[in-house]
Amino acid sequence: MLDDRKLDVLRAIVEDYVATHEPVGSKTLVDRHNLGVSPATVRNDMAALEEEGYITQPHTSAGRIPTDAGYRLFVDKLSTVKPLTAAEKRAISTFLAGAVDLDDVVRRTVRLLAQVTRQVAIVQYPTLTRSTVRHIEVVTLSPHRVLLVLITSTGRIEQRIVEASGEVSEQLVGDLRARLNEALAGQRMSEAATTLAGVPDLFPHEHRPLAAAVVTTLLETLANNGEQRIAVGGAANLTRYGDDFERDVKPVLEALEEHVILLRLLGEATHPQTLTVRIGHENPYEELSTTSVVSTGYGSKTESLATLGIVGPTHMDYPSTMGAVRAIARYVSQILAES
Amino acid sequence: MLDDRKLDVLRAIVEDYVATHEPVGSKTLVDRHNLGVSPATVRNDMAALEEEGYITQPHTSAGRIPTDAGYRLFVDKLSTVKPLTAAEKRAISTFLAGAVDLDDVVRRTVRLLAQVTRQVAIVQYPTLTRSTVRHIEVVTLSPHRVLLVLITSTGRIEQRIVEASGEVSEQLVGDLRARLNEALAGQRMSEAATTLAGVPDLFPHEHRPLAAAVVTTLLETLANNGEQRIAVGGAANLTRYGDDFERDVKPVLEALEEHVILLRLLGEATHPQTLTVRIGHENPYEELSTTSVVSTGYGSKTESLATLGIVGPTHMDYPSTMGAVRAIARYVSQILAES
DNA sequence: ACTGGCACTCGGTCCGACGGAGTGCCAGTA
DNA sequence: TACTGGCACTCCGTCGGACCGAGTGCCAGT
16 A cells, blocks of 8 residues: 555655655655655655545645654654764763762753753653662651651662650660661662561560651652652753644643643553653653653663653654654763663 | 923833733723823823834834833833732742752752742852852762762752872871861851861871872862852743743743853842842843843841842833742742751 | 823734645545 | 556645734823
């Protein structure tokens, strides 16, 4: 049904439309790409492509623009991911290397992604679940208050304050610190939750209440893994959408502020090293049906820590964007592995 | 030169224009507000106000709109801050009370501010300088690596990794922890910097290098107070600007991503309990000359910890916005004082 | 000091004409 | 059979003219 030339025509249409943002007609197409046939022939091919649902006309007597299905075919079959230039790679590498801590890595990554792709960048903070407990610190704040600090293998820090019913001795705090670390250090978050249950029993009666309170808080913290954080940047790049702000841009901007939505959006693309591209209506949110999402996991080779990606108009330059997202994910993984 | 009625007219013009976003003419004005005089009289007053530079006409034979100077006069002399309703206060109070840690307080505050004012909200994280050291934790990560965690009285946590040249013993780490806390606990950030200088001398020769490295890192962290963080939210509220996204909205959106700019913008409004309003060209940044910034410090009564505020179009509802900003700053101060 | 009236300006909108880009189809050709 | 050239047709975007209405400034009158 679709011979090679028709696919060539589709590819040309996508590339032209992405470059100009204007419906592309048969003549322009023949002029710009050397297809070796006449406009009339191209028109026949276009009619076939439209029949199959890959392109459409905004109005009669206008050129064609790709449909979501057209972009999908283009991404799957007609394009190859475009690697970054050496200069870009160098810039990324040095910029990321300057980060001082985990937060800084994430902030820099967002900035970088937004800048390189010229789209809106989204980076999820490394998840707790898959990381391990590196250290638990217990600090006395006041006679009746204790601060818990949980440090993970990814360098993430969680803090919680625990109110004690009775007076808290330094010795008890030291004891708590020792036992908690003994029980948990090196464990995965998920395992840690079960191990924790038995800890209060190790303490003499009079200290059980505090131990129990501490354990409860830690469990909450671990479960509160749900509080996955996200950083967004480059919203100014939303320009390229339409000219009607209220109709075209605002819903997207609103969706971007709903981090819960973004988490679900990214959360479904967890395979590390695999690029996920969701085009237009393939997105599970109506507000984002005019956008495409390119995302990938990052982290160690075997399991990803979290996800990052970009949101842009469906008429984006997929090969370049995919290349940038993939490259940056790799660099971030590398930086994280080192620290 | 400007009698009471002229000021009434100015007030009416500002209120009307803020409500409708359309140039307001003499007839409409008389209809909507009962000024007790005829349109013709109002026209004379308007001519005088225009002469003085408080209002202007977009085109001949169009109504008048306020100039920056007009808004300034309105804010200074013609309006009173509008307090929130009881329901709003209650909502704020309960929403903020649900915060689990400092980061959460800031995130919730941004959301709240954006929602209540329907503008873009900006909240600066509490500054280090004015807070005190609560605890310093030293953790061994690997034989050659040590993690420093600095906990401040405002609940903020800073972390840094220190590379050691030689092997690090547990005893040494304990020693470091003890001495650092002894030297610094309860001190202000600014004092802490000077106190730190003498610490390495307390250690035997073989341990000096590590101690020195740790101290250096801590000093950097304290100085790195410059890395003041900021949270921004409610960008979708940028709608109300103009209809030309590229010209009207984009520069503002870009400025909002430059946290350095925002920091300077807020940084100049440090007096707690005092509202600062910067209108249009009064802002030190060309990109923000179509916007007004309403900000105030928050924190303890005598000295502020940081600043929060909103950015909106110059034609905003100043009385309500100012009321909301002031109220939220107070509630946040209260929450922070409790924890 | 205020008001009513009047001539004037000017932006926004509606309408019809027109040009251009693009299409579909068909008959012709290799 | 597969491609091409040509032709009639559609339809969007733009441009210019006419018109309406909102608003103004000014002036004479109360």
